[in-house]
Each structure stands twice: as C-alpha cells, then as structure tokens.
Amino acid sequence: MKIVSLIRIAFKAILRNKLRALLTMLGIIIGVASVITMMSIGEGSKQSIQSSLSDMGSNMITVMPSSNIPGGVQVQGSAMQTLKEEDVKAIMKGATHINGLSPGVSTSGQAIKGALNWPSNMQGVGTDYLAIRKLNVKEGIAFSETDVATAAKVCLVGKTVVNNLFATNENPIGQIIRFNNIPLQVIGVLSEKGQSSFGQDQDDIILAPYTTVQKRIMATTYLQSIYASARSEAESDAATEEITQILRERHKLRVDEKDDFAVRTQAELIKTLSATSGVLTILLTVIASISLLIGGIGIMNIMYVSVTERTKEIGLRMAIGAKGGDILLQFLIEAVMLSVTGGLIGVVIGVSLSLLIPLLLSWPAVISSSSIILSFLVCAATGVFFGYYPARNASGLDPIEALRYE
Amino acid sequence: MSQIILQVADLKREFVMGTEIVRALKGVSFDVMQGEFVTIMGSSGSGKTTMLNILGCLDKPTGGSYHLDGVDIRSLDRDELAGLRNTKIGFVFQSYNLLPRTSALENVELPLLYNPKINARESRERAMHALEMVKLADRRDHTPSQLSGGQQQRVAIARALVNEPVMILADEATGNLDTRTSFEIMSLMQELNTVQGKTIVFVTHEPDIAAFSSRTITLRDGRLQKDSVTNNMRIASVALANMPQTEDY
Numbered sequence: 001m002k003i004v005s006l007i008r009i010a011f012k013a014i015l016r017n018k019l020r021a022l023l024t025m026l027g028i029i030i031g032v033a034s035v036i037t038m039m040s041i042g043e044g045s046k047q048s049i050q051s052s053l054s055d056m057g058s059n060m061i062t063v064m065p066s067s068n069i070p071g072g073v074q075v076q077g078s079a080m081q082t083l084k085e086e087d088v089k090a091i092m093k094g095a096t097h098i099n100g101l102s103p104g105v106s107t108s109g110q111a112i113k114g115a116l117n118w119p120s121n122m123q124g125v126g127t128d129y130l131a132i133r134k135l136n137v138k139e140g141i142a143f144s145e146t147d148v149a150t151a152a153k154v155c156l157v158g159k160t161v162v163n164n165l166f167a168t169n170e171n172p173i174g175q176i177i178r179f180n181n182i183p184l185q186v187i188g189v190l191s192e193k194g195q196s197s198f199g200q201d202q203d204d205i206i207l208a209p210y211t212t213v214q215k216r217i218m219a220t221t222y223l224q225s226i227y228a229s230a231r232s233e234a235e236s237d238a239a240t241e242e243i244t245q246i247l248r249e250r251h252k253l254r255v256d257e258k259d260d261f262a263v264r265t266q267a268e269l270i271k272t273l274s275a276t277s278g279v280l281t282i283l284l285t286v287i288a289s290i291s292l293l294i295g296g297i298g299i300m301n302i303m304y305v306s307v308t309e310r311t312k313e314i315g316l317r318m319a320i321g322a323k324g325g326d327i328l329l330q331f332l333i334e335a336v337m338l339s340v341t342g343g344l345i346g347v348v349i350g351v352s353l354s355l356l357i358p359l360l361l362s363w364p365a366v367i368s369s370s371s372i373i374l375s376f377l378v379c380a381a382t383g384v385f386f387g388y389y390p391a392r393n394a395s396g397l398d399p400i401e402a403l404r405y406e
Numbered sequence: 407m408s409q410i411i412l413q414v415a416d417l418k419r420e421f422v423m424g425t426e427i428v429r430a431l432k433g434v435s436f437d438v439m440q441g442e443f444v445t446i447m448g449s450s451g452s453g454k455t456t457m458l459n460i461l462g463c464l465d466k467p468t469g470g471s472y473h474l475d476g477v478d479i480r481s482l483d484r485d486e487l488a489g490l491r492n493t494k495i496g497f498v499f500q501s502y503n504l505l506p507r508t509s510a511l512e513n514v515e516l517p518l519l520y521n522p523k524i525n526a527r528e529s530r531e532r533a534m535h536a537l538e539m540v541k542l543a544d545r546r547d548h549t550p551s552q553l554s555g556g557q558q559q560r561v562a563i564a565r566a567l568v569n570e571p572v573m574i575l576a577d578e579a580t581g582n583l584d585t586r587t588s589f590e591i592m593s594l595m596q597e598l599n600t601v602q603g604k605t606i607v608f609v610t611h612e613p614d615i616a617a618f619s620s621r622t623i624t625l626r627d628g629r630l631q632k633d634s635v636t637n638n639m640r641i642a643s644v645a646l647a648n649m650p651q652t653e654d655y
Contacts, residue, residue, distance in 0.1 A: 005519040005526070016507045316503045319464060320565070321492020321520040323485045400464050403503070 006326070010333040013306075024302040025342030027295025028382070032346025032375045033353060034288035039371035040354035042281025044364035046274055053270045059233055060132055061098070061240060063087075063226040063247070066262040081222035082260050087250055088126075088226055094246045097230055097239035102126035103210045104225040107218050109180040111165060111206060118164035122155075122179055122206045124213025125227070132229040135207075140173045140188030143209050151211040155184040158203035159192045182216050184208060236265045292375070295342065296382035303335050303390035314394050315402025328395035335387020336380060343379035347372055411475055411572055411605050412438035412461065418469030419456050430456040432628040433470065438607065440572075443599040445616040446609045448625035457625060458609045462495055462575050463487045475572045492520050496566025500578035502558040504550040504565075510537065511546040514564045521569060536564040539602075540594060556587035563594060567604075574598070576608045580615055586649060592618045593642035618642050 014021045065080035088103045095101075105124040110117055123129075127145055130137070143154050157165075157172065166172050172186045184206075193202040214220055228243065230236035240263050247261055307314070314327055322330075351372070354365045419431040431453045438444050448454040459465035460472060463479055464487075472479045475494055482490065491497075496517075504513045514536050518529035537543045540560040550558050559579060566574050576595070580588035596618060598604045608619060616622045617640045624632040 009519065012508065012512075312503065313505060316499075316505075317516070317520075318488065319462070319491060319497050320517040321488050321569075323488040323520075325485070326520060400459050403464075403499070 003329075006329050006333055007337075009330055010337055013310075013330075013334055014337060020302065021338060024298055024338050025295075025345065027298040028292065028339050028342030028379050029295075029346040029349060031288065031292030031295040032343050032379050033350035034291055035285060035375040035378075036347060036350025036367070036371050037353045037357070037365075038284035038288045039281060039375075040350075040365040040367045041357065041363060042277065042284055043368050043371075044358070044366040046277045046281065047366055048364040049273045049277060050270055053266055053273070059230040059236055060266045061228045061230060061236060061243065062264045062266075063228070063243060064224070064262050064264070066260065080260075081220075082251065083223040083226060084221070085223065087247060088223070090250050091226065091228065091243055091246050095228070095239065095242045097235040097242055098228045099231050100128040100132045100227075100229040102129040102132055102227045103223045104129070104227050105210050105213050105218060105220070105223055106225075107180075107213065109217070111161060111177055111179050113165040113175065113177045116165050118161060120161050120179075120204055120206050122208060122213060122217065124208055124210035124217075126210055128229075129207070129227060132227050135193070136191040137188040138191040140186070142188055143207075148209040148211055151215050152209060153182065153184045153212060153216065154187045154208065155179070155212075156188040156190055156207040157186055158190045158205040160201055160204040161206055162189055179206065180217055184212075230265075233267060236267050240265055289378070292378060292382065295379070296339070296386040299335055299338055299383060300386035300390060302338075303331060303387055304393070306334070307331065307390045307394040310394075311397065311402050311405040314397055315399050315405065318397070318399035319403060324395040327397075328391045331391035331394050332384065332387050335391065336383035339379050339383030339387075340376075343376050346379070347376060350375070408440045410437050410473075411440050411442075412436075412607070413473040414461075414470070415472075416470035417457075417460065417467050417472060419453075419460060419465070420468045430628055431460075431467070434625070434628075434630050435470075436623055436630065436633055438573075438605065440605055441599070441603045442621060443596070443606045443619040444608065445619040445622045446607065446625065447611060447613070447616050447622055448631075449611060451627075452625040453628040454609055454611070454625055458575070458577055461607060462497060463491050488520075492517055493569055494572045496563075496569065496571040496574045498559070498562050498566050498574060498576040498579045500581040502550070502555075502562045502582075504558055504561060506551070507549055509547050509549055510542060510553065510561045510564075513550070513561055514568050516565060517569045532568055533564075536568040537561070539567060539598075540564045554587075555583050556590055559583065559587075559591055560594065563591075563598075567598070573605045573607060576606065578610055579608065580610070580612070586646070588615065589642050589646045589649070593646055596642050 063083065065082045067080070085103060088101060091098075092101055102125045106121060108119065108121050111120050126148060127143065129135070130142055137156060140156075142156065143152065146152070147154055155177070157177075162172050165177060166175070172189055175186050176183050177186060178184070190203070190205070190207070195201060210223070228239065230239040244259065244263055248259065251260055253260065317327060351367055354367045357363050357365045414437070415435050417431055417434045418429070421428045421430060434457070446454060446457060456465070460467055463474065466480055474490065477490065479487070505516070511530075511533050515529050515533040518524050518532060524532070534543065534546070537546055540563050542557060542560055542564065545553060545557065550561070553561065580591050583591065592615065595606055595608070599606050606619075608615070610616060617636065619636060620639055621635050622632070623630065
C-alpha cells in the first residue's frame with residue numbers, strides 16, 4: 001500500500017466531517033498557541049530585564065560595607081564606616097582587570113530653587129562614575145578631577161529634578177540650587193534613562209563630586225560604596241576576586257575572618273533575575289502544555305468514536321484486500337494529520353498573539369524559534385501517541401464481524 | 407479444457423461456543439470451473455454463510471482443504487489472505503457497502519489502492535473502464551446517496567471487477583432490491599459471465615435468482631444436499647423484457 005494513497009484516504013476521511021475535525025483540533029490549537037505565547041512572554045520579560053540591567057552597566061562592580069561580626073548589634077551597611085578613600089586608592093593601584101573606579105556616598109534631602117523644592121537623592125561620586133553607569137551629560141559639562149580635588153560646589157541633575165525645580169523654558173545650566181542648604185551650581189543635565197526594571201525613576205538624581213558631598217553636606221570621611229567597571233563582562237569575576245584580595249589586605253583580615261564588605265557584580269544580578277523569570281516561564285509553559293495534553297486526549301476520544309462508527313467501512317476495506325497494517329496506518333495518519341494541522345493553526349495563532357501582545361498590552365514578547373519547533377514536535381508526537389491505540393483497535397478487527405456490524 | 411478455480415474437498419468448519427462445538431460445515435466437496443455461474447443455496451442455518459466466508463478467504467476451514475486458483479488457503483496468514491482477497495476475489499454484498507460521501511469512481515478505485523502494483527493513473531483508468539462495463543460512466547462523480555439501489559449495486563459490481571479477479575463472490579446481491587432491479591443485476595451478471603467469461607459464485611436463498619445460474623449447489627445442515635446443473639436456465643434480459651410495464655408507475 002502506497003503511503004501517498006493512505007494520506008489521500010485519511011485526508012478524505014477528515015474532510016467528510018469538517019466541523020468535527022475542527023472541534024477535535026481545537027484542543028491542539030489552543031495548546032500550541034498558548035505554549036508559544038507563554039514562552040514568548042517569558043522570553044520577552046527575560047530579555048527586557050537583561051537589557052535594562054545592561055543599560056545600567058553590565059560590567060559594573062559594586063563594593064558595599066557589610067558586617068563580619070556575628071552577634072551584637074547589626075548595623076546597616078550604609079552606616080558602617082569601614083570603606084575609606086584609601087581603599088579606593090589601593091584598588092586603583094593594584095587592580096588590573098578594571099577600567100573605571102569611583103567612590104560613592106549618598107544622602108537624601110531637599111533640593112530648593114527659588115520658590116520650588118523637590119526631595120531628591122544626592123550621589124557623591126568620582127569622575128569615572130558616568131562611564132561606569134553609562135550615564136551621559138546631555139547639556140553642559142561633567143565635573144572634573146579638579147572639582148573633585150577642591151570639593152567644588154557643582155552638580156549634575158537628572159531630568160526629573162530639572163522638571164521639578166525649574167520653569168518649563170528655563171535653562172538650568174549655570175543656575176544655583178540649594179541642597180540641604182548648601183548652594184551648588186548646576187553645570188550639566190543628564191540624559192534621560194527612564195524607569196529601571198524595578199520601577200525606580202532613574203532620572204530623579206543629583207550627582208556631585210564625592211568630596212563635596214562628604215565634606216560640605218554629610219561631614220563624614222568614610223564611603224558608602226565603591227563602584228568599578230570590569231574591562232569586559234568576562235573579566236568581571238577576575239576583577240571581583242582582585243578587589244576582594246586588595247580590600248582584605250587593606251582591612252588586615254585574617255584568613256579565618258569573613259569579609260567586612262560585599263562585592264557584587266551586575267552579571268550576578270542579571271543571572272538571579274533571569275533565573276526568576278526562567279522559573280516563571282517554565283511554570284507558564286507547563287500550564288500551557290497541560291492544554292496540549294488535553295488536546296491529545298480529545299484526538300484519542302474522537303479517533304475511538306471514528307473507529308466504532310466506521311467499523312463497517314473497516315470490514316469492507318479488509319474484505320477487498322486491506323492488510324491490518326494498512327488500516328493501522330490509515331487511522332494513525334488521520335490522527336497525526338489532525339494534530340499536525342491543529343499544530344500549524346496553533347503556531348499561526350501563537351505567533352500572531354505574540355506579535356499582538358506587545359502592541360496591545362505593551363508587554364515585551366519575543367518569539368523564539370525553539371518554542372515553535374518544540375510545541376510542533378510535541379503535538380505531532382501527541383497525534384502518534386494518542387492515535388495509536390484507536391488505530392490498533394481498528395486494525396485488529398475481524399473482517400467478518402466488522403462487515404456485519406450495524 | 408477449462409481450469410479449476412475453486413477446489414473444495416471435505417471442507418469442515420467448527421466453532422467453539424463455550425463448552426459446545428458447533429459444526430457449521432461437516433465435510434463439503436465440490437469444484438468450480440473457470441467460466442461457471444454457480445449459485446450456492448440453502449436455508450438459514452445450512453452453513454451457507456460459513457461457506458461464503460471461507461470461499462471469500464475471510465475465514466479458514468478447520469478441516470479439509472480449499473484451493474483458490476491453485477493456492478492452498480490453509481497455509482496463508484492474515485496478511486497473505488488479505489492480498490489474495492485483493493487480487494483474486496471481487497466481493498458484491500447485499501447492502502452494497504459503498505463508502506458514504508465518496509464518488510462512484512473513488513468507490514470503484516478502492517481495491518486498487520491496496521494493490522501496490524498499480525499506479526494512480528492506471529488505477530483511475532481501470533476504475534473508469536469498470537464503470538463503463540456496468541453502464542454508469544456518466545454517474546462517476548455521484549455519491550452513493552445520489553444513486554438508486556440498483557445503481558449502487560452496479561457500482562459495487564464495478565468495484566468487484568476492477569482488480570480483474572478470478573472469481574466474483576456475491577452475497578445475496580439482490581436481497582435489497584425489487585424484482586425488476588434484481589433482474590437488471592442478474593442480467594448484468596449473466597452478461598459478465600457469458601461475454602467476459604467471469605466465474606461467478608452467487609450465494610442466495612431465493613430459487614428465483616438461482617434459476618439464472620448454470621449450476622446450483624444446495625447446502626443443508628452443513629452438508630452438500632444437491633449439486634445440479636440448471637436444465638432450462640432463464641435469461642435475465644428476456645425476463646426483464648417480459649415484465650409488465652404497469653410496475654412503472
């Protein structure tokens with residue numbers, strides 16, 4: 001028996017009952033479409049997290065103080081005084097895997113300009129900070145090493161701060177604002193960065209030389225953090241190792257003592273968040289796969305009905321020369337045809353949904369070819385698996401009984 | 407000179423029903439030559455249906471032997487029997503057994519789909535030729551529901567002819583038809599037998615129909631009761647012409 005004629009027979013049998021074929025396929029269609037859509041949403045959110053973190057500087061390394069003494073009163077990291085300017089100098093001298101280094105202090109307070117005021121966050125940083133965080137100065141200039149050395153009363157402001165402190169057409173460059181009563185001259189405005197993936201407004205920021213913040217605003221000598229950037233993402237682990245060694249030496253920690261600081265890389269954060277969204281994707285996909293499974297059971301159900309309904313036809317086919325294997329293949333092909341056709345329709349719907357969702361709901365969705373191939377293969381396999389038993393039942397019929405079946 | 411097509415020797419068929427053994431055939435012997443038109447008659451319970459199943463290679467005997475065109479049936483397995491049915495036997499059933507919602511041509515083509523030696527084009531040509539033989543070429547695209555009972559049975563006969571079998575095996579082929587249409591079918595059968603030289607085995611319980619064949623084998627209680635040559639065989643086309651026209655109202 002030629003496979004081509006079998007396919008023709010199966011195709012005709014399906015066409016004889018179009019509505020039923022469509023209803024049978026519906027389960028598979030919904031299953032495949034939802035698997036593809038869910039995987040697209042999952043992949044999309046993963047990529048959007050990654051890209052927004054990379055925007056913040058994917059090579060960025062952050063050093064924060066942390067407690068290494070068990071028991072006693074635990075102090076918040078930012079209130080600890082273990083990181084010093086000398087640490088920065090030591091890292092600058094010793095580290096080979098980094099290409100940018102900046103001390104960091106921060107405090108919140110009220111910025112005032114004329115009659116307007118705005119609660120904001122003041123970051124005291126070095127000149128490398130802009131490069132490390134991938135920030136740009138849109139108007140004006142960045143502060144210089146001289147400004148840092150002299151603790152100059154200058155600052156850079158973000159878009160949100162400009163909007164709240166200045167009138168619409170007012171040029172902020174050269175104007176004086178007061179932060180916690182210290183007057184600072186605005187020398188530049190930062191390019192907009194929008195919201196971070198955590199929903200934080202990245203434009204609500206005032207940057208000043210760290211010396212200015214330390215000496216004039218906070219009156220402290222310690223640092224709250226040290227920012228560095230590795231030469232490349234690949235070197236970020238080596239850079240982390242290096243910084244850890246330098247700081248342990250500087251802080252005179254014994255081998256058995258824990259670090260009194262914590263070094264974090266952006267890559268780690270990306271990994272953690274990607275893993276979270278990966279788990280979510282898996283969860284969504286599993287739920288979608290269940291509907292695919294139910295679609296398969298629907299096919300099996302209809303194939304059983306079809307075999308019973310067509311017992312006489314099977315008897316006739318056997319009487320005129322169909323072998324058991326021919327009947328088995330015919331029904332198997334019918335089942336696979338239903339599932340594959342359903343799968344194809346499902347792929348089309350799934351892809352369309354994945355393209356529509358970003359437009360309608362502005363959720364990120366990225367169609368991955370692996371999700372299409374995977375769900376399609378699964379549904380073809382479903383057809384074979386769930387079509388086999390009804391088909392075997394059909395092929396095992398006794399032609400005499402099948403012919404007399406009413 | 408003519409060849410033996412069917413050779414049945416001491417044929418037995420027993421069924422086990424629970425603890426009882428039912429002997430449907432208790433040793434039947436006869437030969438059928440090529441070109442014969444044989445009717446197998448018998449009342450209900452005579453073993454007629456069992457005989458038909460065995461002759462049609464749908465069932466195997468439990469004793470004795472059956473050779474179809476020189477092939478010993480008892481030595482074949484399920485698939486080999488299917489192949490034999492495909493190439494050597496043309497079935498015609500009482501209830502036509504055409505595939506619903508399928509055109510006459512495709513119904514006739516069906517046995518050829520299971521014959522690996524025949525390609526799609528040849529199969530279409532042969533199906534067309536078979537439909538011409540039963541004078542239904544103009545109805546080739548009609549589905550069974552668009553055809554009368556007699557026409558459906560003629561499509562079924564075309565299906566039986568299409569693989570050029572050595573024997574046409576008809577099972578109460580006129581059972582669902584009125585007298586006039588039965589005569590039409592018998593006329594076609596006789597034509598196939600005399601003009602084409604087809605061997606026909608016709609199973610029926612109607613003596614009227616048996617009168618159209620050249621030989622009648624009567625079964626009774628699983629044994630051969632009578633094997634007789636019909637002396638004055640009726641010609642179906644003549645009988646048809648003599649029927650009163652008033653029946654066509």
